[in-house]
Every structure is written in structure tokens, then in C-alpha cells.
Amino acid sequence: MHTVVIGGGVVGLSCALALAERGGDVTVCEAGTLGGGSTGRAAGGIRAQFSTPVNVDLSLASVPVWESFEERFGVDVDYRKNGYLFLAREEETAAAFEANVEMQTARGVDSRTLSPAEAREHCPQLRAEAFVAATYCPDDGVADPHSAVQGYSRAVEERGVDVRTRTPVTGLSPPESADGPWRVETPGETLSADYVVNAAGAWARRVGRLAGVELPIAPRRRQATVVEPETAMAESVPLTVDLDRGVYFRPEREGTALVGGHFADADPDVDPDDFSESPDLAWTAEAVERAADAAAYFGPETRVRNGWAGLYAVTPDHHAVVDEARPGFVVAAGFSGHGFQHAPATGECVAELCLDGAASHVDVSALSLERFESDEPGTVEQNVA
Ligand SMILES: Cc1cc2nc3c(=O)[nH]c(=O)nc-3n(C[C@H](O)[C@H](O)[C@H](O)COP(=O)(O)OP(=O)(O)OC[C@H]3O[C@@H](n4cnc5c(N)ncnc54)[C@H](O)[C@@H]3O)c2cc1C
Known part of the structure; x- marks a missing residue:
């Protein structure tokens, strides 16, 4: 199964790694350089003190990765637990x-x-x-986003992921038949993909529109x-x-x-x-x-x-969208000020959405795109840092 991940920030790289670790064939298309978007500008905060269960659960599932980062990725992410x-x-x-x-x-x-x-x-x-x-x-703390990108990029390359920097995705065409592939246009080549992951952070709305999906990000x-x-x-x-x-x-x-x-x-x-x-x-x-x-x-x-x-990348309730927004098109974006810290668990959930049809690593049903169609306003995350 081939997946094209759009975006080479920490979220896209984590998705690519989780997919590759499960045997998937993965291409990452990054318009600029790895970590050159929001990831390289994050303050590095990692906390479990969120105001909704889904964000707490994403933290609890991500912290073990930050704790064992050097052992797993061979890069010291300078994780300091100062609370x-x-x-x-x-x-x-x-x-x-x-x-x-x-x-x-x-x-x-x-x-x-x-x-x-x-x-x-x-x-x-x-x-x-x-x-x-x-x-x-x-137990809350901070880590260095640049080192995290270094660790993830090394790990995805070791797993055989095809990482293409300076490769913007310029067009997306959905499958023409039920089991046909997505077409992913880049300036040099049109790729075929069973799944496309939109991990384009603050650009996710634009990428969504290429796939005919309107994202409130x-x-x-x-x-x-x-x-x-x-x-x-x-x-x-x-x-x-x-x-x-x-x-x-x-x-x-x-x-x-x-x-x-x-x-x-x-x-x-x-x-x-x-x-x-x-x-x-x-x-x-x-x-x-x-x-x-x-x-x-x-x-x-x-x-x-x-x-x-x-x-x-801000949604109306300051929670991300982690969802298969249309068949074969998975969104992992809209994390406001917490996408760096939630990247490890998000990658696992996205791999499960693509490979198993549902996420079980963390229950991300609260992060569906559908929630914005409801008349009930969701709980807004406290969102300063
Ligand atoms: C000042 C500041 C402080 C922050 N502090 C924290 C913090 O303390 N803790 C925390 O957890 N988070 C923090 N964040 C938020 C965090 O930076 C983001 O949530 C996180 O980096 C999102 O990662 P990403 O991979 O989704 O996005 P990005 O890192 O932005 O990656 C998206 C990538 O997609 C690429 N792209 C866009 N369009 C296309 C296209 N068409 N084709 C191919 N590639 C494309 C972009 O070039 C970009 O590299 C902070 C952010 C800022 C700005």
C-alpha cells in the first residue's frame, strides 16, 4: 500500500514513520525543507495539562516517545521536565x-x-x-523541535521512506473507481497513492481544497x-x-x-x-x-x-482534525499550539486510520471533521502555550 504524506513537519514525519514501521510504502512530499514550517518555530512545550480528554490522551500517548527519544532515534531531544x-x-x-x-x-x-x-x-x-x-x-516540560525533526528524518530514511523536499503537491485527483488510486501532482511527477495524508499544518486548508475538502483550519x-x-x-x-x-x-x-x-x-x-x-x-x-x-x-x-x-493552524475549537475526511484522504492538522508535542501519538493514529480503517492508539473520534457540522459548540481548549 502506497501513502503520500503531504508535509514534512514533525506531524508528517511521525505519520510517515508509523506507516513505514507497519510495512507501508511511503512518500513524503515537502514543499520546502523538513521542519521548515511551524515545527522549527515551536517553543517545544510538552504537557498533559489540557482541558479535554482527547488532548490529555494524545499527550499521555506521546510522552513515552519523548522520554525514550534518544534511545529510539539516536538524537538527544533535550527533554527537560521542569513542569x-x-x-x-x-x-x-x-x-x-x-x-x-x-x-x-x-x-x-x-x-x-x-x-x-x-x-x-x-x-x-x-x-x-x-x-x-x-x-x-x-511531568510536563520542554524538548527541542529541531532535534526532533532530525531524529524523525533519520528514522524515516532508515525505514526506506522516499522523502522529497522542495516538492510541493500542486494537485490531487480522487480515485476514478472504488479501488483506484489517488493522483498526486508535483512539479516533476504525478504519483499514485492508495492514501493521501494532509499533514500540511497551516497550509492544510489549501491542501484540503485540492482534494475537494473544506477544512476550517x-x-x-x-x-x-x-x-x-x-x-x-x-x-x-x-x-x-x-x-x-x-x-x-x-x-x-x-x-x-x-x-x-x-x-x-x-x-x-x-x-x-x-x-x-x-x-x-x-x-x-x-x-x-x-x-x-x-x-x-x-x-x-x-x-x-x-x-x-x-x-x-487554528480550528474554531482549537482542537486538531485527525480523520479520514473522504475515502483515502486523511487529515492530521489544525493543532494550534500543541502539534509538536502531539506528533508521536498522531502518527500512530494516522497509520491506523490508513491501515486498519480506525484509530485505536488514542480515541480520536472527538477530532473528526464532522464535529464542525454540529450545532453544539465543542469545548474550546485553553490555548496560550
Ligand atoms: C511561536 C510558536 C510556538 C509554539 N509552541 C509550541 C509548543 O510549545 N508546543 C507544541 O506542541 N507546539 C507548539 N507550537 C505549534 C507547533 O509548532 C505546530 O503545532 C506543529 O509544528 C505542527 O506541525 P506540522 O507538521 O503539522 O506543521 P508544519 O511544521 O508547519 O509542517 C507542515 C509542512 O507542510 C508543508 N507544505 C505546505 N503545503 C504543502 C504542499 N502543497 N505540498 C507539500 N508540502 C506542503 C510546509 O512547507 C510545512 O513544512 C508553536 C508554534 C508557534 C508558531
């Missing part, structure tokens, strides 16, 4: 935290609620008085900056999220910190082929100011070192 600390300013957010922790612990996550004073034990410069509640999970610009805080940040500080103000920070190396977030929900779609990859000055100033409101690391002497902007 994630979520902070609430509003009582409504605090109530949601209680419900989230209850759901998470029922699924086996070691998360807990903390008082703001207890939260300060993990993040010593926290302005605890600004918050009403916190949650913490010591919008490319949204997201920014991050690395600063030298006025007070150096210890490497043991968790990735700390001020959820009600839309900002997060975590330690980088040698006392520096990464600050990210977004402050306007109504930000427009961007053209994924034409957006500024540099952070805006106004955004950077606002992000550092918001971080300073949360923790005293970021006093007036804080210096900005560098930064970047990349794309989230």
Missing part, C-alpha cells in the same frame, strides 16, 4: 482549573491545584498576590521572544502560563527566558506563504510587560535578545 505552571487571575478560570485537574488525574496525570503561595515555590519571582489559583504538573501568526531578564531565571522554573492575560514564559539557557503568547482573539488569518517571520516591536514590548505583571524577573532592565514569528 508547567498555569495561573488564574479570575475565579471563573480557577473553577475551570479544578475541573481540569479532576479530569486529568482521573486519566492518570500527576497534576494538582496549588495556592498562589505554593506556586511561588516553583517560580520564586512570581507576583503571587496577582493570582487566585494555580495548577502544576511536574486558519493560519494564525504567533510570536515568541528571548530576553535577558533583569533577574536571571533558574533553569528549574516551570513553563509558566498567565492564562487570563495570554502570556507565558520559561527559562532558556544561561539565565535567559523565552516569552510568548497572544493577546487578541480576533487576529486575522495570514497568508502562510507571505507573513513577517520577525516579531513586532509592539508585541514584544507588550509581551514583556505582561510577563513583568506576572513575575518580577522582567524588571525595567530586561533586555530583548531575539525573537521570531510562526504560524499556528
